[in-house]
Amino acid sequence: MDGNPPMKRYGENFTNRIGDGTGRNTQDYIEIIRLLIALKAGGSFLDIGCGKGRFCKMAIPKMSEIVGIEPDFTRYDWTKNLLQRIDNCLILNMDCHEYRKENPSKRFDIVLLSEVIQHVSTRACSKLIQELHHLVKADGVIIIATSHASPKTKGFSWQKASNSESFLSREEYDKYADDFGNHTKGIPVRRFSKNELLDLVSPKFEVVLWRQFKYVKESKVNFFVAKYNVPPEEILHYGVSQFVVLQPKP
Numbered sequence: 001m002d003g004n005p006p007m008k009r010y011g012e013n014f015t016n017r018i019g020d021g022t023g024r025n026t027q028d029y030i031e032i033i034r035l036l037i038a039l040k041a042g043g044s045f046l047d048i049g050c051g052k053g054r055f056c057k058m059a060i061p062k063m064s065e066i067v068g069i070e071p072d073f074t075r076y077d078w079t080k081n082l083l084q085r086i087d088n089c090l091i092l093n094m095d096c097h098e099y100r101k102e103n104p105s106k107r108f109d110i111v112l113l114s115e116v117i118q119h120v121s122t123r124a125c126s127k128l129i130q131e132l133h134h135l136v137k138a139d140g141v142i143i144i145a146t147s148h149a150s151p152k153t154k155g156f157s158w159q160k161a162s163n164s165e166s167f168l169s170r171e172e173y174d175k176y177a178d179d180f181g182n183h184t185k186g187i188p189v190r191r192f193s194k195n196e197l198l199d200l201v202s203p204k205f206e207v208v209l210w211r212q213f214k215y216v217k218e219s220k221v222n223f224f225v226a227k228y229n230v231p232p233e234e235i236l237h238y239g240v241s242q243f244v245v246l247q248p249k250p
């Protein structure tokens with residue numbers, strides 16, 4: 001994701017299936033963000049867990065105000081150095097709870113939570129979703145992208161899991177995810193089913209669009225069949241990522 005070689009190699013297992021010839025396996029998701037930015041041009045954009053700022057960069061030419069918040073100091077520092085000279089863009093080293101405390105009445109036209117909630121504990125995930133309602137304008141939109149799995153392959157794990165570690169208990173996952181600074185097995189990884197994500201957001205938001213994306217290539221399916229001990233159709237018929245576009249319920 002952030003351009004590191006093992007992640008790039010892992011990314012070669014996937015395809016976008018939209019036949020656009022780019023080979024970029026998240027292309028359809030990226031184009032939806034581009035579309036929403038075009039529709040809300042001139043407005044404000046909040047990127048929670050902005051990482052290395054790929055979506056802040058996309059928003060800069062179109063939106064009047066961009067705020068990227070990133071709790072990890074190394075990523076924050078990298079992105080701040082990249083974007084700090086741009087007038088309409090502010091990169092902050094904090095989480096969105098702290099941001100809201102400092103800016104209690106601030107609301108955005110677009111709020112993005114991209115590839116964050118599958119790497120935090122279940123408690124931190126629920127807290128993040130609750131924050132969103134206070135950060136978006138009444139007529140604004142929220143985009144959440146995360147992992148996606150079939151009902152049989154959903155579950156909890158960590159990045160460097162052996163096949164026997166593909167389905168950890170929720171308790172084991174939460175303990176690992178909350179033990180910052182000691183992620184000896186790579187980042188925590190929660191695989192959400194569609195229903196799990198929709199159940200999380202449905203109390204406060206209306207789902208405008210849901211889509212799965214980033215599919216396992218047919219030539220790579222056996223690796224995942226062995227990993228999750230399921231038939232190939234449990235892998236091939238499900239994108240490994242999903243996004244939702246939401247609007248706040250009144």
Ligand SMILES: C[S@@+](CC[C@H](N)C(=O)[O-])C[C@H]1O[C@@H](n2cnc3c(N)ncnc32)[C@H](O)[C@@H]1O
Binds near residue numbers: 052054095116124
């Ligand atoms: C996989 S990266 C995604 C980066 C970026 N959103 C993107 O899509 O390119 C996940 C990011 O979420 C950040 N993060 C982790 N916990 C967070 C939290 N509680 N609130 C906000 N961001 C968080 C991490 O530091 C990391 O930069």
